[in-house]
Every structure is written in C-alpha cells, then in structure tokens.
Amino acid sequence: MEATIRTENLSRMYVTRDKARRRIVALNQVNLEVHPGELFGVLGPNGAGKTTLIKILTTLLTPSSGRAWVLGYDVERQYRRIRPFINMVSGGETSGYGLLTVYENLWMFAQFYGLPTDVARRRIHALAEQVGLVDRLNTKVSELSTGLRQKVNVVRGFLTDPLVLFLDEPTLGLDVQAARDVRAFVKEWMAEHPNRTLVLTTHYMLEAEELCDRIAIIHRGRIVACDTPAALKQRLPQQASFRIEIAFQGEFSPAYLGNLPGVRRVWMRKTPRGAHLDVYLEADEVLVRVLEALLQHQARVLSLEKRTPTLEDVFLHLVGETWDPDDQEQAA
Ligand SMILES: Nc1ncnc2c1ncn2[C@@H]1O[C@H](COP(=O)(O)OP(=O)(O)OP(=O)(O)O)[C@@H](O)[C@H]1O
Ligand SMILES: [Mg+2]
Known part of the structure; x- marks a missing residue:
C-alpha cells in the first residue's frame, strides 16, 4: 500500500535574524x-x-x-495538488474573525473551500454538536474563551472532510475537560472515517499514548524512535520503577540512592514538602535497599507507588533526559 506521507532525509535549517545569524537545525534527516x-x-x-x-x-x-x-505528491513541486486534500489546525492560534459569530466564521471558511451550501450547514451543525459548541453557534468569536475558540479551530479543520488532517498541538492551553473533549472527538472522527489519515503533534505524552496508532518521538530535529506505543514501551529494559514521595530536613541528594547496587537511575523533583523520586531498579527486591537508604538519610516516605512504564520512561531511556513533567497534567 502506498504511504499517505513519506519523507526522505528531510531537513530544515533556520538562520536566526539577529547579528549572530546562528544556524539552527530544526529537522535533521527525518525519514517517516x-x-x-x-x-x-x-x-x-x-x-x-x-x-x-x-x-x-x-x-x-x-x-x-x-x-x-503527501498523497504521492511532492510537497515542493506539486503543492497545488496537495492543498485541496489536506487541512490543518494549530493549537493556540487565534484565527477567525472576532466580530462574526461561530457559525458565520465556519460558514465563511466552508465557502473558501467551495463546500456546497447544504453540506456546509449539515457539517457545521454535526461537528459543533460533537465538540459541544452547538449552543455557541450564534456567539461572536471574540466573546469565546480560549478553549471554545480552539474548539472552533478544531471544527474548522474537520469541516472540509480532508483526506489528511494535521493537528499541531490541538489541546495546547485547554483545560482538562476541553482537552478531553477534543481528544474524544478526534478518536470518534477517526473511527467514523477509517480511510482518513491524521497526523497529530503533541508534547503531552499521555495524549500521544491515548490517541495514536504509532508515534514518532522527535528530539532536536531527529526521530529517535517510531513505533506503536506498546512496542515503544517494550524497548525498555526489564526493570521495576517506583515513585516515592519523601519529606526531608536540610538537603537530600539523589546520589544517595543512585550508587546503591541494583539502582539504575534516580530522578528527583523538588516539591513544597520534599521531593518526588522516580527510581528505576533492576528488580523489585532492590526497593528494600532504597528504603533503608532513605531512612539512613533521615528522609521520610510519604507515599510509594509502583509504576507501569510510560512514554516518559521511553523518552528518558532513548534521550537520557526528560521534559517538564509538571506540564503534563492537562493530558490526564
Ligand atoms: N522562523 C524561525 N527562525 C529561526 N528559528 C526557528 C524558526 N522557527 C523555528 N525555529 C527553531 O527551530 C527549532 C524547531 O522549532 P519548532 O517550532 O519546529 O519546534 P516545536 O517542536 O514545534 O516546538 P514547540 O513545542 O515549542 O511548538 C527550534 O529550535 C526553534 O527555535
Ligand atoms: Mg510547535
């Protein structure tokens, strides 16, 4: 079967506009x-x-x-062939005309795409219903909250029934409920339109895991892994991982635990009460040693949880660093 999207050593450089004119490699030999x-x-x-x-x-x-x-057409030379079949939604964009209502905005957009009147009307209503916007169709876009505006953007993306849809951080800046609504909608739409293809970018690991059939993990312009969420997690070495919340007086260093036999890695994140420790062990039994060491260093265990592997662990394993986990809550 022919791929919907294919890239071959795709690279992109930027040169900064300041005096330094630094070269930034934003994409580095991407094959997808x-x-x-x-x-x-x-x-x-x-x-x-x-x-x-x-x-x-x-x-x-x-x-x-x-x-x-994309769809067999070269993005540089045949871009005109591609455009009618695709659509894109970016999170955090403030598109649309504030003075027009939600319905008018969507209607206008449908006109740009040449959708027949009755099709446009039907789709706008159906999509608005699905994302929970139906009672806002007559509200001016300028009077909508950020989350509702983003839902309008999402509807706009799906309105043209594109063969290939690109969603760039579709839940960025949404509250937990709105983000859930959008994810549920994306899933439902894909289930109802099995021959469509959707590419979604996100920095929420749970979002990627919940929605995606396959995930490319990208880091500094390179694809470091590309597989199903389950297969990505299977790449992790067999290990036991625990999250331990501790309270301590004075100083506590993760090195107190990192050097114990059987401890593979320790991540510490300070909290108001003390710290969260993510400890990766060769086997469950090593936990005893960890708890002993905590006692020795006057750290009190507030909670202890055994964790199943996540994409966060995969990223950490592949790249050797993690990104701000506090930022991940919205995708829960
Ligand atoms: N117009 C530009 N000029 C110079 N550098 C740029 C430009 N656009 C992006 N970059 C740089 O290219 C790299 C990749 O940026 P890009 O926006 O593709 O990342 P991203 O994964 O979408 O990030 P985010 O999660 O913040 O949206 C970054 O280092 C960024 O600073
Ligand atoms: Mg981005």
Whole structure:
C-alpha cells in the first residue's frame, strides 16, 4: 500500500535574524512513513521540530534538503495538488474573525473551500454538536474563551472532510475537560472515517499514548524512535520503577540512592514538602535497599507507588533526559 506521507532525509535549517545569524537545525534527516487510516503522533518537547515538520508537510514551508510526499505528491513541486486534500489546525492560534459569530466564521471558511451550501450547514451543525459548541453557534468569536475558540479551530479543520488532517498541538492551553473533549472527538472522527489519515503533534505524552496508532518521538530535529506505543514501551529494559514521595530536613541528594547496587537511575523533583523520586531498579527486591537508604538519610516516605512504564520512561531511556513533567497534567 502506498504511504499517505513519506519523507526522505528531510531537513530544515533556520538562520536566526539577529547579528549572530546562528544556524539552527530544526529537522535533521527525518525519514517517516504514515499509512492510510493511521492516527500518527509526533511527540517531542518544545523546540523539537514538530511545527517545522507539519509546516513542510502542509506545504507552508520548504525543506532545506531531502524530500517529502503527501498523497504521492511532492510537497515542493506539486503543492497545488496537495492543498485541496489536506487541512490543518494549530493549537493556540487565534484565527477567525472576532466580530462574526461561530457559525458565520465556519460558514465563511466552508465557502473558501467551495463546500456546497447544504453540506456546509449539515457539517457545521454535526461537528459543533460533537465538540459541544452547538449552543455557541450564534456567539461572536471574540466573546469565546480560549478553549471554545480552539474548539472552533478544531471544527474548522474537520469541516472540509480532508483526506489528511494535521493537528499541531490541538489541546495546547485547554483545560482538562476541553482537552478531553477534543481528544474524544478526534478518536470518534477517526473511527467514523477509517480511510482518513491524521497526523497529530503533541508534547503531552499521555495524549500521544491515548490517541495514536504509532508515534514518532522527535528530539532536536531527529526521530529517535517510531513505533506503536506498546512496542515503544517494550524497548525498555526489564526493570521495576517506583515513585516515592519523601519529606526531608536540610538537603537530600539523589546520589544517595543512585550508587546503591541494583539502582539504575534516580530522578528527583523538588516539591513544597520534599521531593518526588522516580527510581528505576533492576528488580523489585532492590526497593528494600532504597528504603533503608532513605531512612539512613533521615528522609521520610510519604507515599510509594509502583509504576507501569510510560512514554516518559521511553523518552528518558532513548534521550537520557526528560521534559517538564509538571506540564503534563492537562493530558490526564
Ligand atoms: N522562523 C524561525 N527562525 C529561526 N528559528 C526557528 C524558526 N522557527 C523555528 N525555529 C527553531 O527551530 C527549532 C524547531 O522549532 P519548532 O517550532 O519546529 O519546534 P516545536 O517542536 O514545534 O516546538 P514547540 O513545542 O515549542 O511548538 C527550534 O529550535 C526553534 O527555535
Ligand atoms: Mg510547535
């Protein structure tokens, strides 16, 4: 089967505008294939290159080197062929005309795309119903909260029934409930339209895990792994991991635990009461040693939890660092 999206050594450089004129490699030799019907995730921290990739695939930006094809068409040379079949939604964008109502905005957009009147009307109502916007159709966009505005953006993306849809951080800045609504909608739409292809970028690991059939993990412009969430987690070495919340007086260093036999890695994050420790052990039994060491260093255990592997662990394993986990709550 022909891939819906394919990239070959796709790279993109930027040169900063300041005096230094630094060269930034935003995408570095990216090779990807996305298949028809897939909900494909691109997961990575801030600055990893997600938006750059989406902009190239949506023909808004040209590659510096390498090539990419969408629906078999070259993004550089045949961009006109691609555009009618795709659509894109970016999180955090403030699009639309504030003075017009939600319905008028969506209607106008449908007109740009040449949707027949009755189709446009039907789709606007159906999509608004699905994302929980139906009672806001007559509200001016300027009077909507950020979350509701983002839902309008999402509806706009799906309105044209694109063959390939790109969602760049679709839940960015949404509250937990609105983010859930959007994710539920994306899932439902893909289930109802099995021959459509969707590429979603996110820096929320749980979001990627919940939604995506396959995930490309991107870090500093490179794809460091690409597989199903389950297969990505299977790459982790067999280990036991625990999250321990501790309270302590004075100082506590993760090195107190890191050097114990059987301890693979310790991550510490300070909290108002003390710290969260994520400890990765060769086996469950090593935990006894860890608890002893905590006692020795006058750290009190407030809570202890055995963790199943997450994509966070995969990222940590592949890249050797993690990104701000406090930022991840919205995707819960
Ligand atoms: N127009 C530009 N000029 C210079 N550098 C840029 C430009 N756009 C992006 N970059 C740089 O390229 C790299 C990749 O940026 P990109 O926006 O693709 O990342 P991202 O994964 O979408 O990040 P975020 O999660 O913050 O949206 C970053 O280092 C960024 O600073
Ligand atoms: Mg981005």
